[in-house]
Amino acid sequence: MGTANSSVPVHDLSPGTTPTSQNWITAHARKSGLPLVEVQRLWDQFQQLGASRVTGRLNPAISPGSRLNYNSHLFINSLPKTGGNISFLNYCIACKGIEDFSEDEKLRAIFRLYNDGKEWDYSTLRKLVQSVYPRENDDVIKSTTDTLLSQFTYGSHDYVTEMDFMRFMQSFDDRNLLENCLAYKIVPQYLKNRPRDDHLSDYLPTTRSGDIRGPHGGGGLGVTDGGVGLPSDSQLKMVAQLMTEPRRDWRRLLNILGFTESEIVEAEEDSPNEPLETLQSLLRGWRDGGPGSTGELRQALTLSNNTDVANRL
Template sequence: MGAILNTLPLSQTDNLTNISPNRADWLTAHADATGLAVVEVERLWNRFKQLTGSNEQTKLNPDHNALPNELSNDIFVKNLLKHFPVSKTDQHSIPFGYFLTVMHWFDEASIHDKLGALYIYLNNGEPIDANMISKLLKHVYRETRDDEIKALSHQFMRQLQANERGQLNMEQFIAGVQRCFSPGELEELLKFDIIPAHLLDEANAISSLQSSSTNLRNAYDYGTNDLVSDSQLRQIATQATRRNWTKLAVSLGFLEYDIEAFKAKNNNDSAAALYELLQVWHEQEGAFATKRRLKRSLEQADFPELIPILN
């Protein structure tokens, strides 16, 4: 994957490396350099701060930064970060601008290119065989017996029509995956939206940024009067935990290991865990942490009785 990601137009952000994130044009400068929307840069900056554990650090060092607990134990996340392009002056760090450029690629790359990157990621570009697939499956199905893992890996190779040596090169892998899945299924499986499409549509209605020459979206002017208050978050957390509140967390975009991490951090106090989770959602979403969006999530999670709290 690194071979693909290092071909991206990284130099466009090199002159932003020494800009302080406290500057007023921090988001817009990165939006102009990468072609992303300001709301997308804001979303990714919040994710980057989670990875570095700092509000001011503009470079991520995967070897020394203490990743959040739910990520530090994820071998796939750690391996993915190893493939990211690194700073020309510091071979161990990933500048925020490079992080943006890679995320932009994930958002816009074709299915064929994403599958090619996935092939390189799985085995560093070397041919894939059943033994390699077995190692991967052991990380996914931790409780499954070795003989079952072996059977699954050989089934995988048969379905993708490995060659006579029992291996798959890149084109065989891409062709095999495209043969096993419909275009619609692959599109859904490999979809990566920095900002959901409906939010970008809403942002499109906003006037152009005076400080940005290429960007039409301004997160800071959107929905200011519709933002959820901390008091409302606390009320929802208290009442939602009387039932299966994890559905609400999932509807807000959190994964199962995120939820378990919040539970553990709060000593399995459900109300405290959900309240903290909602606060994180509020901070991450910024100007998009609106009552309308939270109402939609409450409805999706079967909590219609809590919607009046946001009126």
Template structure:
């Protein structure tokens, strides 16, 4: 995957490396350099701050234990970080500009391009064989025995069309995956939107930013009057904790893995866990964390009676 990422136009953001995130044109400058929308850069900046654990650190040092434990302990995330392009002036760091260029590629790449990147990611660009698949499956099926893993890996290779003891090159892998998985399902698996399309459409209807040459939305004015407040989040967390609150967490975009991790962190206290997830959602969404959006998620997860808390 490093081969793919290193072809990206990351140098377009080099001039932003020393800019302070406290500057008023921090988001718009990155938007102009990459062609992204300010609201997309804002979303990615919030994600980046989660990775660094800092509100003003503009570089990520993944080899120096800067990444939160629940992320740094994930072998797949660690491998992905290892393939990220690094700064020439500071080879141990991933600048925010590089991070958003990679995320932009993940958003826009075609299915074959993403599968080619997965191929490079799985085995550093080397042909894939059943032994490599076995190593991968051991991280997925932690309690399985070696003979069970071996049988699964052979079955996986057969499904991809590999003959006994044969290996798959990149094109064979890409073709095999597209042949084995229905197009709609494969698209859902590999889909990555910085911001869902309908939200970007909402932002597109807003006035242009005078400080930006390419962007068309003003995050300083957008929805501030309609943002969810602390008390509303507290009431919702308290109310949903007595029911199937994980439905709301899933509707907000959290994975089951995230939900379980934060349950453990909060000693299985449902209300505290849901409140922390709601605060994280609000921080991640920034100017898009509006009452109307949270109302929609409450309705989607079956909590219609709580919508009135946001009036």
């Protein structure tokens, strides 16, 4: 994505089409080739990022930066702009491209997103580590950066090339781990499988490919084990307690269940420095809003490499 500004042309609708127009969503669906449900979800996300509800455009320079993490800032600023503004149509086209990318294309896009496609120097790598571990002290950040640099380059140089990055990422023995990390769906699988009683439900059966695809081309979070009952509060509390232990990635679980990073950050603001409360609250909202079943939660835990937690449900 680091070269997005040069490789992606600026797209927009006619000036007369605004968010107050009745055809705002349908016009973007036609132009982008996305189903209505995906455009509606992207519009919700675009507003969370700070887009104007009047113009339908996002100016990264004046958007509420506190709601965006380091990675979101880089992605948003990589999109092509007109007069400093990003159109919603360009956002739709970019997200569609990410979902359709192959594994190789996603890895290259990730590398090019940081440092605008140039080699990663030590400072770039350190910023990346800090974005992953925002609460760690300087000594831990430096030690982790040093270790990561040596693993990327085998100690042969003090910068990371695209070839270094690709070789390291594709060397994982657990291919499912890499696939899960790179998985991205505009509309999470559990929403496609279990339509909600809202204004999107009429459009949920419509997908670009005509089928229901999971992260590995299969059934995603389709319930196949009979776990159709709703998880109890005590079960959600148990999951939250285990998932907020050190070395577990509870944010990845929420991503698989369909939460965006902006939604997670917003929930964290209600309970700062209390990941257990944040996770419990979001899990309850997911269960009650879907409704989300025990089977879907079990599969999400498995997909996020927390099978031991899934087995306790």
